[in-house]
Amino acid sequence: MKIGLFGLSLLYCFTSASTVLAAQIAPAASESELFDTRYKNQIAPLFARYCTDCHSSAKKKGGVRLDEPVTTAKMISDAEKWQTLLEQITTAQMPPEEKPRPDAKDIDAIAKWVRDAIAFADSKTPKDPGYVMPQRLNRTEYNNTVRELTGLDISPADAFPVDDSGYGFDNIADVLTMSPLLAESYLDAAEAIIEQGFNPKPKEDKADPSVIPARRFKITKEGVSKADGILTFYSEGVVSAIVDCVPGNEYELKARAWQDKAGTEDSKALVSLDGKEIATLLVSKVHDDPQTISCRFKATKAKHELTLAFTNDYYDEKKKADRNLYLTKVRINNTNAAAPTSETGAFAKHVLIATPAKPADERAAAETILRAFATRAFRRPVFSDEVTKLMTLYDAGKKGGTHVLGLKRALTAVLVSPSFLFRIQAGSTLAPVAPSTAASDGKAKSGNWAIDDFEIASRLSYFLWSSMPDEKLFKLAEAKSLGDPKVRAEQVRRMLLDPKAHELIENFAGQWLELRNLDELMLSNKRFPDWNSAMATSMRKEGEMLFEEIVKKDLSVLEFINADFLYVNGPLAKLYGIKDVSGLEFKRVSAAGTGRGGVLTMASTLAVTSNPTRTSPVKRGKWVLDQILGLPPPPPPPEIPALPDKADDEANSPLRVRLEKHRADPSCAACHSRLDGYGLALENYDAIGRFREKDGKFPVDAVGQLPGEAPIKGAAGLKELILKHKQQFIRSFSGKLLTYAIGRGLKPYDRPTLNEIVLTSGANEFKFSSVVLAIVESDAFLKRREKRGDEK
């Protein structure tokens, strides 16, 4: 562990906290005002009173002295050390408890000066974009990219070895390593994808080529599940899918349908096209004897949005009778001709864009296809010598074979090429300069440089969509427009509102809020009969919906702490004690009076930070420090006695008392006073997030005490405290989002970048898009350094 310069052994706990994330933003101040006037008159005397007993030339405890004048040069070279000082003073770790401590006013004065001074020093230092090595697509990105690229509905990467994660995320370039097993998987997958494109394997729901499989539908309103290939409308859910049509042709929509009977009416399925209702179909049959429903529509465009909705949900409380609608094998048949709507059709449209009329045209068609495919797959213009090599493969495959065999071979090769598998940021060196020069004297750049337009397009799309750039982004890159901040801002807004932004929620929020861990969470069923996989799903969904609302409505990221609304369905509402919500459908309700709102009091957070049979204030405290404040505590040393969780212990003394015993040991107290302080404030919520007044027979005392701070009274007090330190939260959140966006861990040199992100998003009320935009506009995102060079 790194020992902070300002740390003393007793307080070793927080010296490892991320110094990158802790600086605060301040307006620029002038040099003389900072170091001559303010430091000499205001700060130095405070240091003399409270600090120099230990930190002077005489004692220099921890290698730190605070009895010297500060200059710009010194500030620049020691900014990191001042950062640590700032953290230690503002979190009441310094001066140590037994020494006299400055009052709040003086602490504020010191903190403000240090922040100003760091900001000043940073403004004098050139920004360092950092080094990101070629970033291999992770499994999610691979699947999404392949789908976008080929139009096929497949997930080949599910069979790849799992990607390791680093810094809390699974898209970190350094950790996305390569192995023979993976290379082999890439080859297998490439062959399978191309084969699937030319000869789709008949799967059950693909027997009829016009079938739109359930998973292709997007849920646009909750209340429907796509499990097992069946659209199960358990409440008034809505799904939609984009269908390919031939304009002018008439189509017949058909589906297998049945219902669960309840009440007097039969279930109604509303079919709409591009938001316009075209039919309401009655479903009267039940599961054992399903029926086929159908209606017709005329296509006016090549793509239509088909929407299916269940409009008359019904639940008989007394009889416990629930009306549900089931649809499967939804399909559209062109009644005019056999137009391709199948996978082959999609593949033809995405990949096989040229069809040779006669054998003599085959080679030219192949070249057109390969050039376009490689350009999209490589996410940049393709070099002519690359095309030449692909054509060599085509020729080899065609020889003794066919046009198709040649194509298959060359298309497969594209999907195993490093330009497809890796995101490489080479700047304009990889842009298509004259091929002769590119091939012969292509030289690597050195120093720092701006990434090119195509690389920006990829960074944006993998950040916000976990997928390749779409046509729009490609076009902008071709026109070299993505160098324009205004264009970037427009694109960011567009992309955040696109359905594909759900990937950001699943992948970023899924890891930040550990929603992904809910699936494997093993809580005691005996202790918590309400805990089951459906509950876990509901909890995950709640987290995703909160995140989604913040993204889509562009709310302040502070809403993560104190949103005044929440999403609940029946089971969650019951868990939370909220009335008037039933069924599996989610409803947005006011958080007022519920003790909820924000991530801290979400059942998912409370559950993933609990032990199988009880809450863990320690884990919850650690979660707050790690995920919310960005001040990770060091892990426990070995050979420490864990808390006994024997039933009779719980019967004999409340958890709080048992934790206190633990803290009596000074070596434990250093960290635990802090961990427990945050965690105990959440004690009103049990291990699955239910509100409680009592833990067993003991009344809950949800007050946390941090050393040197006012008591934290319950969850509300905790939220208040975090909002008081909102800069710390914003910095922590921005740091995590930046890590995810650029695929590398943050370094001390990222401090100025983070400063700027916090400053600019602060000017926009910390709106979600403003944080994203600030990240996109940072050097860390738009530039790169040639090599690592920053490692010890």
Add this chain to the structure above:
Amino acid sequence: MNRRTMLKGLGAALSLPLLEAMLPARWSASSSVAHADGAAPKRMLFVTQPNGMWMENFTPKEVGALPAELPATLKLLEPLRAEISVLSGLAHANGMAKGDGPGDHARSAASFLTGAHPRKTAGSDIRLGISVDQVAAKALGQNSRFPSIELGCEAGRRAGECDSGYSCAYVSNVSWSSETTPMPKLVDPKQVFDRLFGEEGVDMAARLETRKSILDFVRDDTARVEKQLGVEDRRKLDEFTNSVREVERRIEQNIKLAHTPVKLPAGTLRPTGIPKDYAEHVKLMYEMIALAFQTDSTRIGTYLVANEGSGRNFSFIGANGAHHELSHHGKSPEKIEAIKKIDKFYMDQFAGFVKRLKDTKEGSGSLLDNCMIVLGSGIGDGDRHNHNDLPVLLAGRAGGTITQGQHLKFAKDTPLCNLYVGMLQRMGVKSEKFGDSTAALAQLS
């Protein structure tokens, strides 16, 4: 337990011709590619278990010949005690903190087969060392269709950190082909089977030539891209080039061996996926290794039964709580009882595997006679996180070069790598030193 019971419930049977012999075709008497000296090849396997063990139930009290009654964890190995040895006193100095602070779980898995000290990083610039299995694979890999196989039961954590500032790469991989390149493991027995023996109904041989031409293109293309990159970027693509080369080498090997197709033992069943039952899963992965060795598809393997620090719930054997948390027992009798159960659970599966190899005939002896199998953990006591006095068990005679049935006690802090050097030499790898070894462990034969 016989093989049939092990494979019970795996689903659809694989339609394979009944064979007169269960011997691998390549060096059986009838084969045209008999082994040079007619002797069976030696195989090497490393089984890594997370979170240490309750050593009292693992280490026999007496040194020397193993007694008829073994410590409780090893109970099921009693009938096989002539085939195994317990090695105590071995250590991994590089598992220790060495100034890097906490993170003993990550360091234990990282050092277990490498003997190296991992660079502490949550992701940037991971660095460790080549592992013993990969040293062997590089030297001997050309002799079998797969240089090595890497298996496990747990894929990886889905979100959050892995251990105290160490990247998950150190926690979920034990096999490293270079200091920067972990060898990921397969956790689905079906995938292992398909990879080893080919997917159902796919003619692998027919694809090989096409694949070769594709990989030629890929290698060219990589070189072309690399030309325009800086040194550091290039290193990443070198990793890729090396992996591609390895795949090519395998394709060539497959073409060469195409005339002696793999013959699976009669009655082999094709796994259908990951069994829901954890015991079945652990067993089935062992069975995949047995099949791979038996058919001489590979001679080298690693099996990280569960990722280091695994928090698996073992309530199905009456051990309530998560494995990792229980391992921090704080001397609580309940937790120690639970840990004993978990240790025994894992050892029982291992005993079944050893028996399976013992029951498989090879030449005049058994498959086990030609194996060297290490089972151990990079942590001794899960509560202390010590990296000395590690639990290490050795099974198999490596072609008669190891005397089994003993409890060998080594001088305190003898490097575990000394054992690895001894094993590499028995495999026929010229090796004087590995990791922090000081000598080859002498007392084995």
